[in-house]
Amino acid sequence: MKNHIVLFAALISFGINTFLQAQKKSDINAVAYVQKIVKIVEQRNSDKEVWAGAKIATPLPDGGQVKTGAKSLAIVKFLEGSLLRVRENSILNIYGKKEGKKVISNTYIDKGAVQFEVQKQGDDEFRFTTPTAVAAIRGTDGLIFCDTTVTRVYLENGELYIESTTDPTKNGKIVGGEKISVDQDGNIVVAALTDEDKIIIDKAKLQTTKKIIIKTAHGDVEVEYYTSDQK
Amino acid sequence: MKRTHFLFFILMAILTINLKAQAPRISLVLLADLSSLDLSAFALERNLSNQQKIFQVVIQPEGINAYIEGKIDWQASINSSASEVFRFQTKIFKTRNFFSDELASSSDLLLEDKTVDNDLIEEIIERGKLTGKVKITLRLFSENGQFLSESYSDIVLLNPSPTISINLPQEDSQFDVGNIPLQWTPVNGALRYLIKANTYSEGAESPTAALHSGTPIINDFNAGTLTSINLATVTKTREWYGGQKVVVIVKAVISESGREKELNSEPVTFELVQPGGAALTSKTTLKPDANMVRLADVLQDAVSSEFLKKLKDGTIKLSDVQIVDENNQPVSSDSFMLILSFLEANNPLIISKTFIPKP
Incomplete structure (x- = not known):
């Protein structure tokens, strides 16, 4: 009996130890974290087939993916400080690697919209890859949205270099206050941000949610909505 | 000799930490929901005693000679370029925490200089309600003009609300x-x-x-x-x-x-x-409540048609409903009107609408 207890205790200890080791390894490899979740946000690592509900502070390793549902929002913060607001119906793939002292953070956006605030830190570089374009940015903020046919970037501040994935000889550069689109044929169009574009950017930054519940004798109604943020 | 060096190093370290800890830092704490602000509160230059408290300024540590440069920028429709509504510089004062309504009124927080765009203030007030984007920036300087710290609040007010209806x-x-x-x-x-x-x-x-x-x-x-x-x-x-x-x-x-x-x-x-x-008799037996009709328009795809009808025909009136927020705190009728206007103008920002019918 005593031997069984000792064996059982040893197994438990081994199990806990293995779990902690795995957890530690996962944290060490984290490139970014899920900082905020609104409504439906799922996450999976590169070695997983199945999507699982994301939780706040979930570490996202190299190759991790985040998917948002309708009216949903995921805020992803990179270890170097850059922040992405992944808006509804989007899929974001996260990659990160070190080249010497330089950290290269890359994201692949299958579809959807991502508002970004990318920190400028030394030689570090941040890239967005979409089905039609690759954008390299340093210390800037704006909004990128894409589907399989076109990528659009609205840039509020800083600079952005972008090239077509189908024909890298086709490329362009924009500065704050401009927007650029790259379609599947590599056609690039640059224009100034319009008033409507700026409103779209501002709305993409909203992350505070509120609820109002109207209680009546015939039923209750609950409305949840995004509202202005106050820093 | 070694010991003397060690003590010197420790003393220098303490001194450095101490000096760093004493460098005053300013932070701006927004007190009012700007969407419900009395717009005349922005007319700071007129030194009114009944000004609203818009923000609190927290400066630590206290009692150090310094001055503040501040400004308020406004973008009328979010998209137009920002314009400076008001800029000021205080006289040198002993740092302390204070509220915005003390600026230019407290004897130790008098203004050295100010610039006001009265046309812009007129425009804001004529709108009846603040919309667009407001940025309040405060910068703290030492009495010698050395920059010490900065704090700002950037508020987006998206709801292009009606004035009065x-x-x-x-x-x-x-x-x-x-x-x-x-x-x-x-x-x-x-x-x-x-x-x-x-x-x-x-x-x-x-x-x-x-x-x-x-x-x-x-x-x-x-x-x-x-x-x-x-x-x-x-x-x-x-x-x-x-x-x-x-x-x-x-x-x-x-x-x-x-x-x-x-x-x-x-x-x-x-x-x-x-x-x-x-x-x-034919037209006033049912008296629709205009606000419930507006609510029905916001909810139309999320609630039963029977419930919608009750909202629209006057069966459910604003005076009969209880409205609470996410913390189960009561929401006043005035606040509800503002929220309703916001939801009407920003339908895509609604995340979910849930209806729980009562038997």
Whole structure:
């Protein structure tokens, strides 16, 4: 009996130890974290087939993916400080690697919209890859949205270099206050941000949610909505 | 010798940490929800004692000679370029925590310099409600002009809200001459509301022209700060009768640093019927609540058609419902109106609408 207890205790200890080791390894490899979740946000690592509900502070390793549902929002913060607001119906793939002292953070956006605030830190570089374009940015903020046919970037501040994935000889550069689109044929169009574009950017930054519940004798109604943020 | 070096190093380290800890830092804490702000609060330069507290300035440590440069920028429609509404610099003062209404009024927080764009302030006040983007920036300097710290608050106010509008009567509705409910949306900071109404002959003159012809039947009746009133009980210059068409407007009087300004609602027309009249019985048995009708429009794809009907036909009235927020805290009617306006103007920002019917 005593031997069984000792064996059982040893197994438990081994199990806990293995779990902690795995957890530690996962944290060490984290490139970014899920900082905020609104409504439906799922996450999976590169070695997983199945999507699982994301939780706040979930570490996202190299190759991790985040998917948002309708009216949903995921805020992803990179270890170097850059922040992405992944808006509804989007899929974001996260990659990160070190080249010497330089950290290269890359994201692949299958579809959807991502508002970004990318920190400028030394030689570090941040890239967005979409089905039609690759954008390299340093210390800037704006909004990128894409589907399989076109990528659009609205840039509020800083600079952005972008090239077509189908024909890298086709490329362009924009500065704050401009927007650029790259379609599947590599056609690039640059224009100034319009008033409507700026409103779209501002709305993409909203992350505070509120609820109002109207209680009546015939039923209750609950409305949840995004509202202005106050820093 | 080694020990002396070690002690010197420790002392230098303590001194460095201490100096760093003493460098004053400023932080700005927004107190008011700017979407519900009395806009005259932005007229900081006029040194009014009844200014609202817009923000608190926290400076630590206290008691160090310093001065503040501050500015407020405003983007009218979010998209236009930002314009500077107000810039100021205080005289040198001993650092301490204070509220925005102490600026230029407390003896130790007097202004050294200020620049005001009065045209912009006029424009903000004429809008009746703050919309667009507001940025408040404060920078702290040492008495020698050395930059110490900065804090700012960047607030996006997306709801292009109406200024003032009449909820009841609804356009072309009919009312008993003895019971005419008039209800309107509140305007934050309104000193009082004035009501003007007059009869008019359809086809002969426009409702707006009728309001300004002769002496209106209700001529700028002062409703105080109420947002609803029974028009039948209001003092009139002459009587009105069943069968007459009436046009009414509500004016919100707001203050702009001692000067008063009026914001007008759009005119609403309705018809009077004699008590017990045929038209009365057919049209006033159900009196829709305008705000519940607006709510129904916001909820239309999320609730049952039966519930929608009750919202629209007057079965459910604003006065009968209980409204709470996510923390189960009561929401006032005024706040509900603002939220309703926001939801109407920003439907894509609604995350979810859930309906739980009651048996």
